[in-house]
Amino acid sequence: MELATAAVLGTQLLEAKYQVKGDFLLVQNIIRKALPFLWNVKKGKASYWYTYEKSVLKNPNNQCIAFPRPKANPPPVRIDDSGYKIYDDQFELETYTYKQFYDMVLRFSFILKNDYGVTGDQTIAISCMNKPLFLLLWLSLWNIGALPAFLNFNIKDKPLVHCLKIVNVSQVFVDPDCATPMKETEGMINSELPQVKLHYLNEKELFRILADESRPKYRAPDNTRRVNDQDHDASALIYTSGTTGLPKAGIMSWRKAFMASAFFGYIMKITKKSNVLTAMPLYHSTAAMLAVCPTLLVGGCVSVSQKFSATSFWTQAKLTKATHVQYVGETCRYLLNTQPHPDQKNHLVKIAYGNGLRRDIWKEFKDRFNIKGIGEFYAATESPIALTNLQFGEYGVGACRKYGSIINSVLSLEQRIVKMDPDDQEEILRNPATGLCEVADYNQPGELLMKILNPEKIESSFQGYYGNKDATSKKVIRDVFKKGDAWFRSGDLLRMDQDQLLYFVDRLGDTFRWKSENVSASEVENELMGSNAILQSVVVGVQIPNHEGRAGFAVVEPKQGLDEQQVLDQIYNHVSTCLPKYAVPQFIKFGQIEASHNNKVPKNQYKKQKLPKGDSGSETVYWLNKTKYEELTNDSWARISNGQAKL
Template sequence: MSTLELAAAALLGTQLLDAKYSIKHDVLLVQKVVRSAIPYLINCARGRASFWYYFEKSAQRNGSNRAISFPRPLKNPPPIETDSNGVKNYDNQFEVENYTYKELYDIVLRLSYILKNEYGVTPDQTIALDCMNKPIFIFLWLALWNIGALPAFLNFNTKDKPLIHCLKISNVTQVFIDPDCSGPIRDTEPEIRTELPNVKLHYMNEVELLRVIQDRATPKYRAPDHTRRPEDTDSSCCALIYTSGTTGLPKAGIMSWRKAFMAANFFGYIMKIENKSNVLTAMPLYHSTAAMLGVCPSLLTGACISISQKFSATSFWTQAKLCGSTHIQYVGEVCRYLLHAKPHPDQQAHNVRIAYGNGLRKDIWLDFKKRFHIEAIGEFYASTESPIATTSLQYGDYGVGACRKYGGFINFILSFSQVLVKMDPEDENEIWRDPATGYAIRAKNNQPGELLMKILNTKNIEGTFQGYYGNKKATSSKVVRDVFRKGDAWFRTGDLLKEDGDGLLYFVDRLGDTFRWKSENVSASEVENELMGSQAIKGSVVVGVRVPNHEGRAGFAVIEPKDEYLNGTRTDELLGKVYQHAQKSLPKYAVPQFIKIIEQIESSHNHKVPKNQYKNQKLPRGDNGKDVIYWLNRDRYEELTEDSWDSIIKGASKL
């Protein structure tokens, strides 16, 4: 073999090794971490942990770059245009608003002046934002960071007791409300006035406010550094994002400055968000996916964050085209909606190269890439409160469905801090412990196990896991001790994942009482508690059940009616009362899609209801074909027949 042939063979061998073990990728990522983390830690020591400084530097460096693009839906749009071939053009349904980094920075300083001088916002306050996806959300958010106040991102669907709870646990002093989503908070206003009389509600005049903060005559305010919480460390709270939990009420997940920085710097790097990138998100900004993994990476690098006010399969690709997006964010449900939608004239007229998010199912992964000409899928695993995040940027056929895809070197390093543990086969919520040692064991390859993250300093849990604002009990419940040795401590994700022989990680399912439906986390306990308010039942069990061709799990409620409804002659009245109360007191996505009526809900010896027996409920009529189950058909529950079940599966009837 000649020298040239030997060199070619050696090069091919190196390429094959790199393809399998991602050596080059690992080296570059480690270099990125080192180059970024050291200056960040130095800045934290100097009292500059706030992400504000990174935004400000980026705004000054990228003044003429687009920072925000917003295809605002027209309130009275003209008819959709159709050409001679019958192809529809949706461009005229939107008016695109663009803001450069210089314009954004100036707007934020003017808004800061207004917040400080007209509303009395100070660094010690928690200010809630109740807004749809609009530039005003980001303007308010950054202005609060400038002043040093703590923003709390409310889910604008929340109402009644859960809403009051959100305001109370976070010590919110003022709420800025978008008029386009103010319904739930207006409905709850009397209760807020009674229970939280010191909380100020501000219904914004968006048009007037936008005019004022773009007027050059409006004064600017850039807060002095010494007033911007210089005592903050990397683990201090930068924002509150609410998450469902098993307590029955939302919890305020603490977003730390470190998490914002790491999301912007490392996650953005892995997803190739660069200076000329344009990231379109239709995910709600009150969730960490859009806020931390969409907005923060864009603002750090000088990229443009494009905001879709509301996801629509009909206009999504039109918005991507109008904004010039290179990246889009998704959750699995969004991908399925787009894939099942009719062919769209703009589905290949866009510049999108990378789609990233979580929950894209393996069975539609490649179809999604092919149909919409997407080069790479960036699937990740993370949760609002979790200190763990894993990533996978997949270009070819290898790694389809994985949420973690690194090389051997990084996998080796992570193996000391991130582990999958075997679960108790009799109770999927409990970690299995070896009777001989009392310690947990690692799950085997391709065996589902709960993902845990090691807490390095057991005397300072908050240094690794900041937990939930004002809820020490819920925070401590996420920490398990004495896992592999006496005295150790680990963060419990509450999620089942599995790892294959190549070190790739795949999401399996959620543990406990929280399930995901319509891109939202649903607390089973919250739904159970609210159903009791119908005054028609003695008790209920709520779980999430799988429905073919639908993402996540649909709400399934097993209800035990009061005695007067047991004879079956008043079933319609019973179901009507349950629905009327549920739709009034719960967000739309949390209203049970299926209901089963039983005479008595059995509990175990320790007074716990064994929910697993309901999670595997076979639809439409149970294993024996005799169960009577009801489904929510628009605004009423009716019997789930074979025909209606077939219609649901085919998508003709919507859940």
């Protein structure tokens, strides 16, 4: 019996490591689903609308959307006999079947077409929180054939105007619950983009109208729904900070939507019996492309939380009957930092998937919340690269890519990690003799590259940024392993171990992640200059104990005639009005900034800033204590590190 048990365990371990069966089934699934998609593209039906419509016809009575809507006037939080706070009464569960929501989409499409004049050649922006309204707008625009642009509803001022301008938005539909930044920027929009129409929706009244079965419907004729689109054309625009400057509009192609649905959903075991809960913003690709699209494809239920709440997250998972939940690394630590609660295991969730779950808390997260599988992935909004690891048992903890020997052999031809210049870790190393790049050794961090199959037609593999050829071209490197080839630069450091497992290491360039958002250092630097208090600045992300991501750290060179507190006050007064909260620098240090011989500021030295007092122990650093920068003392640093003082 013991020998038999050992044999079974050995077989399971071998399958976990080599995944021959898993690879075979995945390849079979790819072929089975790719051929119909390619045929639809050839027939002028690249749009995901047809996929969604097919699910409606196959699963009309399946639950399509569940929304634990926070009550407008919630009762006081109850305390049970064991002293636990009970959050059930704080929400009203809204649900819609596929048929119900499809009919609402058609009724709203009629309104969009006839009352607002939306047509298939327009780019329409959505500024909306996580709720059915977002999905209603999105699917209605796909029905008509318009191109939706998903705005981050936190942005305002110049960045918001920029987002509307670069993709030629004609109309914006705004959720009343997140309308403040839009209203604060309305004067600037009207002045600089007078052709852009802003519509503040009355959500309650709109849903009352759409529930009326006597209202007319509109399903756009197939021949008006962008019949010339190829698989690499845009299905939606999702903004990313990129590595420099203002936000860029990443193109989410029809191919990406299809691959996210058919392949990613398959790997994460999303079926028509699945209920996927996301509290990640729908304006990000993680929620939009990796939760909504794969779930709608198979007839499952999309559950959306209006915003992430660590205290009520598992209650919402229980109320919606979620089988899958999404995370980013920060959310996992937030959940682990909460007090124990009965709902943390009183749920149906079997798989949690996302990116950024730290290896040191991986097992603790699974054990505490009774999660069977972790689906860690690596991807980026504009990236053609997507790596996945659905991890059960013990093998593959911490990895973002785990496939079997068959798929690894194929991917080794298309995905490479290359060595970095030891003197400049942001530059790829080229062999002095050949001028070509070199593959990194096992466990050596390097930049992840993906091969572009046709170097003469980049957009067929990498769609890049909408209307920004310069930014797109900067993500492509040529003459990598042979003359004439072209590869996509991920901008991230990864490493590969001897088992072909890939692990995320760090981000390159000027972007860092804070509060679950990408922050463009260049954009923050530009706004710091707008304070009219400094000569120049450098912004980097620095690691803080017990905090996910990197907090904004600015080194500023002040103008003469201003004392330090005046500079700090002018900086805060300016950046707090023109930057979203997550992008406002959390730490500031005064200093003289010197460029290197190539006129670039060597930022690596600042990324290694030691807090609270520098390497010498005598530096003065300031931190943002709510609404004022004040000196970072040893006591305040201790309070920040242990979570008593919040950044």
